[in-house]
Amino acid sequence: xxxxxQRIVIxxxxxxxxxxxxxxxxxxxARMILVGRDAARLESIxxxxxxxxxxxxxxxxxxxxxxxxxxxxxxxxxxxxxLDVLLLAYGVxxxxxxxxxxxxxxxxxxxxxxxxxxxxxLAARAILEKQGAGALLVIGSVAGDRGRRSNFxxxxxxxxxxxxxxxMAHQLAPLGARAVLIKPGFVDTPMTAxxxxxxxxxxxxxxxxxxxxxxxxxxxxxxxxxxxxxxxxLIIRHLPTFVFDRLNx
Amino acid sequence: MQEFAFVGDSDVLSWGRVTREPQRVARPRxxxxxxxxxxxxxxASKLAVGLRxxxxxxxxxGSGVLIDMCGVNRFIHFHPETGVLRAxxxxxxxxxxxxxxxxxxxxxxxxxxxxxxxGGALANDVHGKNHHGAGSFGRHVRSFGLLxxxxxxxxxxxxxxxxxxxxxxxxxxxxxxxxxVELQLVRIGGAYLDVETMPYNxxxxxxxxxxxxxxxxxHIVAWIDCASRGKxxxxxxxxxxxxxxxxxxxxxxxxxxxxxxxxxxxxxxxxLTGRAFxxxxxxxxxxxxxxxxxxxxxxxxxxxxxxxxxxxxxxxGMLQYQCVIPRDNQRDAIDALLDxxxxxxxxxxLAVLKTFGDLPSPGLLSFPRPGATxxxxxxxxxxxxxxxxTRLDGIVAEAGGALYPAKDGRMPGExxxxxxxxxxxxxxxxxxxxxxWRRVAL
Numbered sequence: 051x052x053x054x055x056q057r058i059v060i061x062x063x064x065x066x067x068x069x070x071x072x073x074x075x076x077x078x079x080a081r082m083i084l085v086g087r088d089a090a091r092l093e094s095i096x097x098x099x100x101x102x103x104x105x106x107x108x109x110x111x112x113x114x115x116x117x118x119x120x121x122x123x124x125x126x127x128x129x130x131x132x133l134d135v136l137l138l139a140y141g142v143x144x145x146x147x148x149x150x151x152x153x154x155x156x157x158x159x160x161x162x163x164x165x166x167x168x169x170x171x172l173a174a175r176a177i178l179e180k181q182g183a184g185a186l187l188v189i190g191s192v193a194g195d196r197g198r199r200s201n202f203x204x205x206x207x208x209x210x211x212x213x214x215x216x217x218m219a220h221q222l223a224p225l226g227a228r229a230v231l232i233k234p235g236f237v238d239t240p241m242t243a244x245x246x247x248x249x250x251x252x253x254x255x256x257x258x259x260x261x262x263x264x265x266x267x268x269x270x271x272x273x274x275x276x277x278x279x280x281x282x283x284l285i286i287r288h289l290p291t292f293v294f295d296r297l298n299x
Numbered sequence: 300m301q302e303f304a305f306v307g308d309s310d311v312l313s314w315g316r317v318t319r320e321p322q323r324v325a326r327p328r329x330x331x332x333x334x335x336x337x338x339x340x341x342x343a344s345k346l347a348v349g350l351r352x353x354x355x356x357x358x359x360x361g362s363g364v365l366i367d368m369c370g371v372n373r374f375i376h377f378h379p380e381t382g383v384l385r386a387x388x389x390x391x392x393x394x395x396x397x398x399x400x401x402x403x404x405x406x407x408x409x410x411x412x413x414x415x416x417x418g419g420a421l422a423n424d425v426h427g428k429n430h431h432g433a434g435s436f437g438r439h440v441r442s443f444g445l446l447x448x449x450x451x452x453x454x455x456x457x458x459x460x461x462x463x464x465x466x467x468x469x470x471x472x473x474x475x476x477x478x479x480v481e482l483q484l485v486r487i488g489g490a491y492l493d494v495e496t497m498p499y500n501x502x503x504x505x506x507x508x509x510x511x512x513x514x515x516x517x518h519i520v521a522w523i524d525c526a527s528r529g530k531x532x533x534x535x536x537x538x539x540x541x542x543x544x545x546x547x548x549x550x551x552x553x554x555x556x557x558x559x560x561x562x563x564x565x566x567x568x569x570x571l572t573g574r575a576f577x578x579x580x581x582x583x584x585x586x587x588x589x590x591x592x593x594x595x596x597x598x599x600x601x602x603x604x605x606x607x608x609x610x611x612x613x614x615x616g617m618l619q620y621q622c623v624i625p626r627d628n629q630r631d632a633i634d635a636l637l638d639x640x641x642x643x644x645x646x647x648x649l650a651v652l653k654t655f656g657d658l659p660s661p662g663l664l665s666f667p668r669p670g671a672t673x674x675x676x677x678x679x680x681x682x683x684x685x686x687x688x689t690r691l692d693g694i695v696a697e698a699g700g701a702l703y704p705a706k707d708g709r710m711p712g713e714x715x716x717x718x719x720x721x722x723x724x725x726x727x728x729x730x731x732x733x734x735x736w737r738r739v740a741l
Binding site for chain 2: 064066069088090091094095097098101102240243244
């Protein structure tokens with residue numbers, strides 16, 4: 051990226067991965083809009099990012115899962131005077147066993163992880179198309195690569211995002227803009243706080259953030275974070291069914 | 300999420316890795332999560348902890364729960380003109396330096412690792428190589444935020460809440476959850492120091508050298524060979540340094556490719572390797588004797604270059620013994636300690652000797668006091684190690700000295716109460732406790 055100040059919108063800015071990424075961008079003196087539900091939390095993140103060097107960090111309290119994406123996004127791009135990066139970082143994991151008993155909860159999960167994300171991506175595309183530049187970064191998950199019994203509803207929403215971002219990357223490429231899906235593996239965040247005995251495969255949010263910040267500069271359309279997950283998922287995707295069915299994953 | 304607030308975790312240990320009791324830990328990211336955490340879980344006691352560089356059990360709470368503050372790590376404000384910085388308690392010294400060094404500021408004093416949090420530095424009233432000029436960390440704290448289970452959120456200043464202020468500095472996290480800290484930083488003219496390295500032969504040479512260095516050097520510390528006997532007994536390397544004013548503000552890197560991924564086999568550090576290390580270290584540094592220009596990171600934080608170096612001590616872990624001896628008795632007592640330690644053959648390579656200045660430490664339970672402090676690690680070998688330390692206790696107690704709670708995992712309660720005589724005045728939070736506190740104070 052040039053020495054010019056980057057203009058960035060972060061959706062779900064209070065998530066651990068998004069905040070860690072925001073700190074990298076703050077050190078690069080970016081201007082950011084921080085979107086999330088909790089105004090007080092956004093305020094504390096904004097003060098931190100500005101202290102760390104961000105040229106601006108503006109809290110933008112909003113429920114991303116239930117917002118008028120197109121209208122809101124227009125206002126954000128206007129406030130920033132254009133857009134270089136949109137990071138879509140909100141989402142929920144849900145509990146598979148509970149979800150399978152509760153269609154309403156499933157609908158909410160799909161609204162949050164997928165339906166609302168489609169609206170934001172389309173809103174961003176309109177601007178990226180017009181500019182002929184910029185990057186749309188969406189956080190997916192390795193869980194979207196192959197349906198597994200332990201979390202296939204969550205996995206389905208993340209798999210859906212993968213197809214969406216892939217298609218948009220295809221569409222934007224000739225115009226000079228990019229769409230990138232970042233697929234983290236296991237990340238040590240509040241979303242996974244209830245998992246015990248985190249082993250070697252677990253990454254810190256800062257590691258994923260470095261992958262995201264790199265993706266803002268170049269690459270795509272699919273990026274694994276950390277990169278070794280590409281190999282792990284390659285193997286998992288190609289396991290023959292008779293083997294896969296015996297794995298309790 | 301609340302149902303998952305405290306999760307059992309057997310990987311949460313103190314730096315010495317001796318106590319292996321699993322801890323139940325909550326990992327908040329925002330200050331707004333803290334009130335429910337200290338109110339939660341019925342009668343179980345709480346303890347807020349940071350990067351757990353305390354060696355013993357002052358950062359553990361096996362029968363209660365831990366609140367890991369490392370995720371509550373935001374800067375609140377920093378004024379590059381005045382050097383006043385306010386940050387949440389989970390901000391590490393490493394993060395702080397990465398922000399302020401390039402703007403010409405440094406921590407007022409720093410311990411031997413930058414992987415400590417501001418909350419931990421305050422709660423242990425840490426000290427550094429500049430103690431004779433700067434005093435302990437607490438002297439540079441302007442105010443802090445404290446969350447009490449009985450009084451809620453407080454902003455604590457020395458004028459407004461003197462009892463709480465002086466209880467919390469060095470108060471081992473027992474007076475409430477420290478939410479943020481406001482510090483006065485110090486100006487630096489560059490990120491490098493002029494370091495003079497001087498070998499000395501025995502304690503008789505050390506004392507005058509340390510004394511003469513005081514007025515002219517801001518930072519002084521000595522390594523002492525606790526493994527060698529005979530003619531080599533008490534030899535060591537003193538280094539003394541001042542900041543260089545050259546406007547070169549290089550910031551340290553906080554990531555290291557060097558790390559110890561597993562616990563080493565128990566034999567890795569034994570009598571032979573310990574003595575060999577001391578020999579090599581002495582000769583390497585003697586060869587380097589003289590002046591050099593050093594960046595602040597290798598000067599203040601040599602061990603930070605190897606992440607998780609404490610795993611070298613293997614599965615059983617290590618104990619550190621750090622005592623302070625009042626000035627009047629320092630020569631005889633340090634001499635006596637050295638005798639016992641070298642005779643035992645148990646000492647490892649990291650022995651540090653330093654003199655404290657006269658600036659009073661503010662905390663009721665602060666460790667630094669005028670005199671000399673000796674710190675060294677012992678691989679934990681059960682009874683043999685504990686017996687050795689009991690002998691050392693005898694020398695320290697007779698000299699009117701004290702042990703550093705941040706390093707301690709075994710001192711008798713009676714010794715703590717005698718060497719920290721104001722312990723009963725601590726304005727403790729009724730909901731908070733630690734393994735250390737239950738061991739020494741109840």
